[in-house]
Amino acid sequence: MDYLGKEIKKLGFGLMRLPMIGKDIDIDQTKVMVDEFLAKGFTYFDTAYVYGEDGASEKAAKEALVDRHPRESFQLASKLPIWCCETKEDMQKVFDISLERTGAGYFDYYLNHSLSNDKLDKLEEFGAWEFVAQMKEKGLVRHMGFSFHDTAEVLDELLTKHPEQEFVQLQINYNDWESESVQSGKCYEVARKHGKPVIIMEPVRGGALAELTPEIQKIFKEVNPDLSVASWAIRFAADLEGVITVLSGMSDTEQMRDNLSYMTDFKPLDEKEKETITKVAEILANTPTVPCTNCKYCIEGCPEKINxxxxxxxxxxxxxxxxxxxxxxxxxxxxxxxxxxxxxxxxxxxxxxxxxxxxxxxxxxxxxxxxx
Ligand code: SF4
Ligand code: SF4
Incomplete structure (x- = not known):
């Protein structure tokens, strides 16, 4: 079945956790990563107004990607953070800053960022849905959607009320699939029910699913010693139907090369692999951890500068x-x-x-x- 973004390869470059030298993005390494990614036929890049200090991620997108490659050779996504807007007029300011920082001319995908129930009233009051639709009418946005962090019930209500939204971005990974707080599996089913294609974020849960205990790593290695631990998480996400792409926040060239090694010629999971993932997910479900994904949204506004x-x-x-x-x-x-x-x-x-x-x-x- 055809759907929006079906032709896009199933690995997207998340620009949230780029390589760093001290407090600055390592732009030379980022350029190498962007070039290798494009050379293998991958085209989707995801940034946001709030990623990095003072828009560092959007600026890096310009320097490493937009200024160096033909605009039609890739898709670039950015996002509107309603929590950074004090007035309706601020939405336009934020959007214009994102366009200017990236130099992209337009966004292929533009999202109302990180929606949860507590932000919805403000979105309605400020007319954020209409605002993005206007940007689309002006040709500054190709496709509009939202990223989402709440229950399947809230998602169902939202998609019922806003059928004009073309796609949703969801946190999906095998660790959160059955979780009652994140509800990856249930949210995915709701998106499917509404016929919305899905962009997957946090497939490796901020890197946590790449750093599992030696006992768990052994379970994966026994099934396939050549595959990295992270690859299981990315492949689980990419294996789902109706997915536009799976965003991986790649932080160095080595991570990118590992991702490219199994995603360039993606093979769906076989039965044995699916069983293995289920087994690991069960073990993790019985290991209590703080479900932080290292998105860093909490850091900037902390008056005590607590990391x-x-x-x-x-x-x-x-x-x-x-x-x-x-x-x-x-x-x-x-x-x-x-x-x-x-x-x-x-x-x-x-x-x-x-x-x-x-x-x-x-x-x-x-x-x-x-x-x-
Ligand atoms: S604690 Fe901070 S970094 Fe972790 S998920 Fe929440 S906002 Fe993101
Ligand atoms: S001072 Fe405490 S409550 Fe306030 S932002 Fe920092 S960590 Fe959060």
Missing amino acids: IPELFKVFNRRNVYGALEQTGNRFNEIVKDGGKPSDCIACGQCEGVCPQHIEIISLLSDISEKFE
Whole structure:
């Protein structure tokens, strides 16, 4: 069956976690990655107004991609963060800044960013749906949709109310497929019911599904020693019907080459592979971790400059591996450059923007008790 974006190859380049040199994006390495990606026939790039400090991701998209390759040879997506808009007029400002930073002339895909129930009233009040539709009428947007982090029920209501939306971007991975909080599987079914093609984000759960315990890695390696642990997560997502592309936030050339090695000539999962993934998902479901995807939305507005995602990473590592010494050292490194968990003043800014609805304040208090 034909659907929007069917012709796009099933690996998209997420520009959220680009390689870094200190606090700056490593633009030379990004250029190498962009070129290799395009050379293998992949064409979809995903950025956003809020990715990186002061629009660093959109600016990198210009420098590494837009300025160096014919505009029609790739698709570029960006997003409207309603939480950055204080007035209706700010939507236009944000959009214009994204266009200017990327130099793209138009966006192939443009999304209302990170929607959840608590943002919907503001979207209606500001006329955000109509705004994006107007940008489309002007030829500045080719296809409009939204990225989403809430329950299947909310998604169902949203798609019923807004059938004009052409696609949805969902967090889908084998770890969240059955999860009652993320509801990957149920949200996917709702999108299918409404006939909407899906762009998949967080297939590797912010990298967590690439860094599994040695016991779990062994389960994968026994079935296929040549495949990386991350490949199982990407292939699980790419195997679904009606998918435009699977976004992978690639952070270095090595990761990209690994992704390209099995996605250039993508082979669907066989029965044995599906069973293996189900087995690993069951093990993970019984291992409690903080479901942080390292999106970093919480960092910029934190008045105490607490590096929340890095603290959660360390906390998860200690819980899953019991690696006391290494995690203790890493903790000291993190708080050397930023705030300590006990510096949190419970202002709630971070919880207001966290797409995973994590109870950050109470977890920071736990981390403080364990590590400080
Ligand atoms: S609640 Fe704490 S961690 Fe969150 S933004 Fe405020 S100070 Fe930072
Ligand atoms: S705590 Fe939430 S907002 Fe912060 S990085 Fe993790 S998932 Fe993103």
